[in-house]
Amino acid sequence: MSDTELASGSWEARTAEDGDAGQRVDKWLSSWTELSRARIKALVESDCVRADGTLIRKLTGKVKPGVEYAVHVPPPVDDTPTPEDIPLSILYEDEYLIVIDKPSGLTVHPAPGSRSGTLVNALLFHCADSLSGIGGVMRPGIVHRLDKDTSGVMVVAKTDAAHRGLAKQFAKHTMERAYICLVRGRPNPRSGTIATRLARAPHDRKKQAVVRGTNNDLDASDHGRHAITHYAGLRGFGQKKNASVGTPVVAEVECRLETGRTHQIRVHMAHIGCPLLGDPLYGNHKSFLSDKSEIESRVRDAVATFKRQALHARSLGFIHPVTKEELLFETPPPADYQALVAALESLPS
Numbered sequence: 001m002s003d004t005e006l007a008s009g010s011w012e013a014r015t016a017e018d019g020d021a022g023q024r025v026d027k028w029l030s031s032w033t034e035l036s037r038a039r040i041k042a043l044v045e046s047d048c049v050r051a052d053g054t055l056i057r058k059l060t061g062k063v064k065p066g067v068e069y070a071v072h073v074p075p076p077v078d079d080t081p082t083p084e085d086i087p088l089s090i091l092y093e094d095e096y097l098i099v100i101d102k103p104s105g106l107t108v109h110p111a112p113g114s115r116s117g118t119l120v121n122a123l124l125f126h127c128a129d130s131l132s133g134i135g136g137v138m139r140p141g142i143v144h145r146l147d148k149d150t151s152g153v154m155v156v157a158k159t160d161a162a163h164r165g166l167a168k169q170f171a172k173h174t175m176e177r178a179y180i181c182l183v184r185g186r187p188n189p190r191s192g193t194i195a196t197r198l199a200r201a202p203h204d205r206k207k208q209a210v211v212r213g214t215n216n217d218l219d220a221s222d223h224g225r226h227a228i229t230h231y232a233g234l235r236g237f238g239q240k241k242n243a244s245v246g247t248p249v250v251a252e253v254e255c256r257l258e259t260g261r262t263h264q265i266r267v268h269m270a271h272i273g274c275p276l277l278g279d280p281l282y283g284n285h286k287s288f289l290s291d292k293s294e295i296e297s298r299v300r301d302a303v304a305t306f307k308r309q310a311l312h313a314r315s316l317g318f319i320h321p322v323t324k325e326e327l328l329f330e331t332p333p334p335a336d337y338q339a340l341v342a343a344l345e346s347l348p349s
Contacts, residue, residue, distance in 0.1 A: 013070040016063045025051075025069075026059040033071050040071070048072040080137055081110050086122035091329050096162040096322045097155055098127065098141075101331045104151040104308050109139045114148075123156060131156070132163035143167055144260060151337070152179070152313025153329050157321075165321020170260060176317030177257045179265055180333065182310035182340065183274035184284075185240065186251040190233040194268040198261045199224030207281050208263045210271050228258035229268045238347030241293045249295055250277065250344050254314075266309060277340070279309035295347055302343035312337055 014032055026040045029049070033040070041059060043049050049056045050070045063069075089101040100119075102108075107118045123131060123141055131141035134157075141156040143166045157163035169175050197214040201207035211224040218226040236248025251274070255265045263282070269275060270282035277283070277299075317328035332338075 011070050011072050013068055015068045016065050018065045020063045021065045023063045024059070025056065025061050025063055028063045029069060029071060033073070035071070035073070043071060043073070048074070081118070081120045081124060081140075082116070083125035083128075084116060084121035085125050086117065086119075088122050088126055091153065091331070092327070095130070096159050096320070097157050097166070098123070099153065099155045099316070099327075099329050102146055102151060102154050102313075104149045104334065104336070107148045108145045108154075109142055119154075119156075127158060130158045132158060132160050134160055134163045134167075144170060146313055147263065147266075147309070147311075149308035150311045150313060151334050153316040153331055154313070155316060155318065159322075162321045166318065169318050169321075173258050174318075175257075176315065176328065177260070177313070178315040179255045179257070180234070180312050180314050181253055181255060181265060181269065182277045182337075182344070183251055183253055183269050184249075184277065185274050186233055186236055186248050187231060187253060187269075187272055187274050192231060194227075194229045194231065194272060196227055196268070196271065197221055197224035198227045198264065198267060208261065208267050210267060215271075225261055226259065227261040227264050227268070229265060230256040230258065231269075237341075237344035237349075238295050238299070239349045241291070241295060248349075249299060249347065252341070265311060277303050277310040278306045283309075298347060299344070302340055306336060306340045308336075310337060310340060 012033055016028070020028055026037045029035070029040050030037045040049070044056055044059055047055055048071065051067050089103070090098060091101055092099040102119060107114045109120045110116070110118050120138070120140060120142065127141070133140060135142045141158060141163070143155060143157050143163055146152060146154055155166060157166055193216075195216045195218055197211040197218060198208045199211050201209040211221050214220045214224070232254045234252040234254055236246075236251045238249035239245070240247040240249045253269070253274070257264065266276055266279055266282045270279070270284060275282050275284045312333040314333070315328065315330040317326070319325070320327055
């Protein structure tokens with residue numbers, strides 16, 4: 001290390017003692033820097049860890065006594081969202097709230113991997129300082145969320161009073177929320193209710209999963225959070241191979257949410273054997289790839305140009321939390337969804 005680097009205070013150094021010998025380097029570094037081993041690994045990959053002035057490349061090595069180990073920790077980055085001039089499709093706005101038609105591909109709030117370019121950044125630019133603070137500095141005004149690749153209607157609170165009023169309606173399940181989606185096959189029965197508990201998938205932290213034994217019996221377990229989806233088949237596309245006449249290969253389904261859990265519609269539709277088209281997490285791609293029929297090939301070709309799950313938040317209805325006016329907002333699905341529907345309409349039935 002140079003004198004300049006030491007003087008800057010940006011390096012933390014310690015000389016290993018006899019009692020430290022033999023420990024894994026990453027585990028030992030983590031013990032006295034109070035950084036996670038994952039963070040230590042990232043610093044190694046950024047050339048920020050040295051042993052007697054030589055860059056460390058292998059974390060699985062053993063600590064050697066008498067060697068000075070040094071870790072350079074970059075200065076903390078201010079993660080507070082900043083205003084960004086990102087266009088918004090505004091359906092309604094007053095001094096208390098704003099309703100938007102969120103495009104697919106727009107993340108709702110900053111998170112690791114998406115610190116900028118989010119809906120929150122756009123709202124900070126458009127609304128200046130008039131956003132509810134209940135959600136904290138990272139989620140100002142955010143009462144509910146849509147997945148990044150889900151399009152459709154969202155409401156954002158400008159005042160704390162509006163935030164509390166909207167949140168109460170969400171909690172009491174009095175919000176009217178209708179989604180449309182394109183799914184494999186068709187639900188059986190065509191209309192019904194899916195009631196389960198959902199929890200983080202045990203082998204994949206990015207996914208949610210139905211808690212075993214809770215299907216239509218929310219009291220069957222105390223694990224996870226209860227989730228209720230009411231669905232209705234709208235129309236079908238194509239004729240499923242080796243199935244009874246009128247069994248579509250793809251269907252459009254309306255889902256009305258009673259609760260609003262993470263990935264709820266995506267998990268519930270997959271749970272009943274009708275995963276959303278284009279869904280990278282719950283799409284169950286392998287079982288469909290094995291079908292070599294012409295109609296399945298055409299479905300795959302149509303979905304190949306569609307870069308997200310086929311899900312659109314079509315309508316949102318609620319009581320204005322301040323004026324008490326009944327409000328209902330509806331938006332048609334975006335161009336990519338409509339283009340996929342057009343391709344599916346050409347399937348032989």
